[in-house]
Amino acid sequence: MNHSLLLHRHADSTGWATTAATAIARALQGPQRQRLLLSGGSTPAPVYRQLAQAALDWSQLELGLVDERWLAAGDANRNDRLVEQHLLALQPQARLQALAQPGSSPASSVQAANAHWRQQPLPTVAVLGMGNDGHTASLFPGARDLAQALDSTAPYASIDAGDCPAAQPFAQRLSLTPAGLGHCRQRFLLLRGNDKLDTLTTALKSGNPRHYPILYALGSSTGPLQVFWCP
Known part of the structure; x- marks a missing residue:
């Protein structure tokens, strides 16, 4: 594996979720104000439930999003809804800064996020x-405006992924850019399944981040990308 990546293998989902949550909580400990950016999808839900039990100063921890689907507020498919259901519901002191602003446009929401x-x-x-x-x-x-986002110096960008099967049926997105990822001091990648591990291995062998954008998340001088995987 790449020197800027550290892979943690787990035999089952219970150990995977517990170990990942513990590592994230440890990274957030300290007297200074902390910011935590979270992803949506089904994979991280058990990790968020474990993380909610951590003894952190949740009132001083600001939660944000790595990306968001451009959907109406409260839509069950929004990433902030997953965070609310699996973390905020268990840890009400935590605060989440939404990416998609009500009554706004994707461009205006990106401007506000930046x-x-x-x-x-x-x-x-x-x-x-x-x-x-x-x-x-x-x-x-393959997203039509991916190159613009990859080359942006701003932390967030709007993405039209209408031509990308993996994005369907949620084509319009707001997303961290590589520039934004580069400012995140520690990065944790949560993976489940042999197919995901195979994809990561293929991406690393390719060395082509524009074809495999996950490569933009590889670690820097602040530490390696921490990958937590289970079958």
């Missing part, structure tokens, strides 16, 4: 996922 970013400390931790196509956040290979 303005909020500049007013806050840099993220301590980003919890990521990955699709079988090698995307992370909403950086889908």
Whole structure:
């Protein structure tokens, strides 16, 4: 594996969720104000439930999102709904900054998210996922405006992934850019299934981040990408 990646293998989902949550909580400990960016999808739900039990100063911890689907507020398929159901419901002191703003447009929501970013400390931790196509956040290979997002110096961008089967039926997205990922001091990638591990291995062998955007999440001088995997 790449020197900027550390793979933690687990035999079952229970040990996987517990160990990942413990590692995330440990990274968030400290007297300074912390920021935690979270992903949606079904994979991280058990990790979030475990994380909610951690002895953190939740009132001083700001939660944000790695990406969001452009859907109406309260839609069950939004990423912030998953975080609310599996973490905030168990830890009501935590606060979540939504990405998709009610009554706004994707462009305006991205502008607001980038303005909020500049007013806050840099993220301590980003919890990521990955699709079988090698995307992370909403950086889908083949998206029509992917190149613009990849080259952006802003932390968030709007993504039109209407041509990407893996994004369907949620084509319009808001997403961290590689620039945004680069500012996250520690990155944790949650994977389940042999197919995901195979995709990650293929991506690493390719060395092509524009075809496998997960490579933009690889660790930097602040530490390796921590990958937690179970079958």
